[in-house]
Amino acid sequence: GNSVTQMEGPVTLSEEAFLTINCTYTATGYPSLFWYVQYPGEGLQLLLKATKADDKGSNKGFEATYRKETTSFHLEKGSVQVSDSAVYFCALLYNQGGKLIFGQGTELSVKP
């Protein structure tokens, strides 16, 4: 079946450090891939997305490239800020009713 696996957290970084959060997926066909961010006590916000292989999604300094050959969609940011502290969810969308499948989430904590 379809599934998403993320690296376990929490991830703790110092401000201005480089961030990578790994995400791999299993899916039939060609799903769209997403990264969502959840700040404490809030709902989810779409961070970026990619709809086909080799697409790169980017937003607010975050990037992720849809790699079909490795079934991955790793999230990266060159220089994190304290305000980036949140939980990040990787997700895939498959066409059966437009349902999203989420990874388990990775908590990021950035220290000043």
Added chain:
Amino acid sequence: GAVVSQHPSWVICKSGTSVKIECRSLDFQATTMFWYRQFPKQSLMLMATSNEGSKATYEQGVEKDKFLINHASLTLSTLTVTSAHPEDSSFYICSACRDEQYFGPGTRLTVT
């Protein structure tokens, strides 16, 4: 645009009572809304798909008689937790579909 609200943002109720949570798309119409449940430090679990004017489609293992979903209009879906028990305490998040899923801010339910 594409704002989704939830009401209430948090609620405390006594065991055995029922609680209604509203999900509204404020500036767009949504024929499809989704309801998720999130346990602390865990991912989102899809509970059901709510389609305007028809019965909701529940995911496997979700009790439809306990979690009543009504999608009465193109901008409103409601989730009623009937005869709530402490194990129903959770964070409930809805999303509404337009070109993609837009998430509400969530409702924290605590059953005492």
